Amino acid sequence: MKVKALMTLSVTAVSVTALVASGAESQGRTRSISQSSAAQAAQQHPQIVAEFGGEDTSARSAYVRSVGSRVTAQSNITGGGNAFRITTLNSPVMNAFAVPGGYLYVTRQLIGLMNDEAELASVLGHEAGHVAARHSKQRQRASILSQILSVGAAVLTGSSELGQLAGQVSQGLVLSYSRSQELEADDLGVRYIAAAGYDPLASAQFLGSLGAATSLEARASGRNDERSTPSWARTHPLSSERVTRATQKARATGRTTGLRNRDQFLAQIDGIMVDDDPRQGVIDGRTFRHPDLRLRFTVPDGYGMQNGTNALSIVGQGGQAQFTGSAFNGSMANYVAAAFQSVVGQQGRVNFSQPRTTTIGGIPAAYSTARVSTQSGEVDLTIVAYQWSANSAYHFALITPAGAGIGPFEAMVQSVGRLSAAEAAAIRPRVIDVVTVASGDTVQSLANRMAYDDLKLERFRVLNGLAANSSLSPGQKVKLVVYGTR
Ligand SMILES: [Zn+2]
Structure with missing residues (x-):
């Protein structure tokens, strides 16, 4: 909650109903986003932004939009990149999601985990895939209290729904896709990023990073809140099957290389906030x-x-x-x-x-x-x-x-x-600091600079997508999480 944005609670319930699912997206056939779903998305947008910490309106947000329009231009949606609206959210929750009207959202916390532009493209491509494939989902969005009031006594009499409600509250948006929908969105994401000129392996690599981040959060001590557990992994269930399949789909594109734009990406995210604002x-x-x-x-x-x-x-x-x-x-x-x-x-x-x-x-x-x-x-x-x-x-x-x-x-x-x-x-933000590896630096010496009390080495590896046996070379750029100033 922000000092200046305190306002009366709203109990207005907003429901979003996706269009009826009509099976797999057929390649080549174009589809339009309906005016009604676009209007619903526009109406819902301010509430989503408010629930997820507000919009990041920095230059970085424009960069994310430009990457997104490059990828979504490869979808079968009429209007291509112009049919989507991409918003970076100032949220400590690791998440990305789409609503049927073509609004795509990605949090700064999820962007901080990425290592290059191709990985960012892969997440936006996956979300655009959910829109393009018209993944049917009845989603109820409402203020927390109206959710509570609507489930009310059933929840409070000890029913197991409470745990589910808690999970929903902490993931902010009440939805999850089916396994087959996830795989289809992955496939479409790989196809879009390859068509946009990116290295299609980025999808599988980012899924790997997300899996590692999920495991790490489970190990982090003293955390009984779920806010930093990668929500994307819960709303878009992760599995080794997804990583394997994304790898196979990348190979099937016949493209073995492609844009990564690592240095440009790291320059853009240098200083991005992580965790709470x-x-x-x-x-x-x-x-x-x-x-x-x-x-x-x-x-x-x-x-x-x-x-x-x-x-x-x-x-x-x-x-x-x-x-x-x-x-x-x-x-x-x-x-x-x-x-x-x-x-x-x-x-x-x-x-x-x-x-x-x-x-x-x-x-x-x-x-x-x-x-x-x-x-x-x-x-x-x-x-x-x-x-x-x-x-x-x-x-x-x-x-x-x-x-x-x-x-x-x-x-x-x-x-x-x-x-x-x-x-x-004494309360300071944590920010990403992109540093150049100097001679004499090691994974351990850099990890020691991480602004956490525990699991510094593991956090550094996960943040940079490094395997346990990876080493670093002088001149290479890596990310650290350090304390920023207010
Ligand atoms: Zn998904």
Whole structure:
């Protein structure tokens, strides 16, 4: 969540229905993106951008678009590269996805894992392949709370759907493709990048990097949130079959070389942020800290966090929560009432008791609980609001089983506190630093410069697509992750 972008929660549900699948894309036959799906994509676009940290509008974003249009021009979509809109998202989640209207999205976190332009082309080609092949998918996109309200009591009564919901929340977009759809998109991606002049082996190589990144994240210690687990691997299930097949398809193109544009690509991504953007707050294990708001809190053990532009979502077995802020006019009673209304929507009615006031960590606070009916039963909705300053306030909206009230979130609600200036200043972004290997540098010596406490060597290898026995040559360029400045 960004300081300046805090706004009232929206519970508007947006549903996207892909066109009916019509089997494999036939080569040579052109297809148009329908006006209705393009209009839907345009309408949905601002919400996707907000949920994934905002759009990266730097020169790098223009570069990503130019690579994308070069690749999508090879698809069978009428209008070629002009039919697609490609957006780079300022998100710490490793993901890329497409919507049927021809909008393709790739996160900065996924771009940071790539090693050359051909790999970037392969991801955009794969996503364009999903659009071109009209992969049918019923996707429900909604704000987190409306998702929670719609599944409501079923989730809170201990059904296994909760785990699924948590997974969906943390991957942001509720979808995954079938195995055959993945393979078809891979095939099309390989075909497009080869036709665009890129080395078709880049697809298999990037799938390999993604697999390595997935394994590494599983090993990284102290991470019970799923935000850095490569979401692309979950929404586009990875398998050794995909790597093998992408390799075979690359060979079948008859093209044994092609553009890699490694140096141009590395120059473009030098300085790109990885992991959390401190302007939106950072998640470290169970703790959320926001250096600009100067606040912190800790979520319950076993609960995951997902940070969006407007709100932070917290999901676990005993309930779900969202942390955000909105307009504050000096009255905490009014603030709490507005927070309830924002959850149930302007048309919704919610009966809550007069907010009670208290002090939490020296901060004036107010809270109230209401019983809310959902499609699948009743839940408790609690608002806990903090009067942060004379003209700012923040709050949790908590959803728990009916009768549970604040329930498992008691300690979290009590953990809200202020960061000192020194604590806030110590929070720095991590960025990619492209360096030239000097004589005497080794994989280990370079890995020692990685801005992580654990698994430095493994992280360096995965970041650079290096095998365990790879060595480096002086003059070669490699990526490091270092601390940047704010
Ligand atoms: Zn896919």
